[in-house]
Amino acid sequence: MVFLPLISITGVTGTFFRALALTVGTALLTSLALALDRQGKGGEDEQAYARAVDISKRTGNPRVRLVNASRLGYLLARRGRYADALAKAKQADAIQGKPAELTRAVHQMIVSYAISAKDYNAALTEIDKMIAGNEGNKTELLGQAFSISLQAGNQQKAQAYADQMGSNKTPQIRLVIAGGYQKAKKYKEAIEEVQPLLQS
Numbered sequence: 001m002v003f004l005p006l007i008s009i010t011g012v013t014g015t016f017f018r019a020l021a022l023t024v025g026t027a028l029l030t031s032l033a034l035a036l037d038r039q040g041k042g043g044e045d046e047q048a049y050a051r052a053v054d055i056s057k058r059t060g061n062p063r064v065r066l067v068n069a070s071r072l073g074y075l076l077a078r079r080g081r082y083a084d085a086l087a088k089a090k091q092a093d094a095i096q097g098k099p100a101e102l103t104r105a106v107h108q109m110i111v112s113y114a115i116s117a118k119d120y121n122a123a124l125t126e127i128d129k130m131i132a133g134n135e136g137n138k139t140e141l142l143g144q145a146f147s148i149s150l151q152a153g154n155q156q157k158a159q160a161y162a163d164q165m166g167s168n169k170t171p172q173i174r175l176v177i178a179g180g181y182q183k184a185k186k187y188k189e190a191i192e193e194v195q196p197l198l199q200s
Contacts, residue, residue: 066095066102073109082117089113104135111144120152139165143173150180171197 007021008014073088089109098106107130114123127145131138142165149158162177169177174193181190 066092066098066106069095070106070109073113077113077116082113083119086110086113086117086119086122103133104130107135115148115151120148120154123148124152124157139168139170139173143170143176146173146180147176150176150183155184 005021007018009017069088069092073085073092076082076088077085089106093103093106093110107126110126111123111130114120114126124145127141127148130136131141131145135141142161146158146161146165149155149161158180165173174197178190178193181187181193
């Protein structure tokens, strides 16, 4: 509220600053009131979605259940409750009868929420499931799994993903792999990984 003292300035300058101070002060207080009001309604939103998920479980419509569970997961993730969002996304994944394109979207949500929750094993498990189900570009999925393995500090798993990629690596993936080797102080392997990039 640094603008409120400006109200006390007199003269022509005070006229201009008084209007500015009142406008900015009113805007800040209104923004604060709306933010506090919206924060209180967040719990109501979660409860409403939770009730909708319960109702949709009773109706048996898999699309409605999937949408409601996904919305609740998204709402929880927006609030920074990634572990809860991950649980809801896994519930959505367990729903039978969903279309293939929605299955892939749910799997991507699970990976995203798991990474945000720092549950790297859950993220890697989901990516392995996506690779096995031929969901998306295998090389990109392996590169993502490699990167997550490095984040988790699991060098063996990272090496296994790198081996699965073989020579079918994009330049970006080669750089990520080289960076992982460099962090692990395996400089020879890092140089070998980027060597094809230097030759082309």
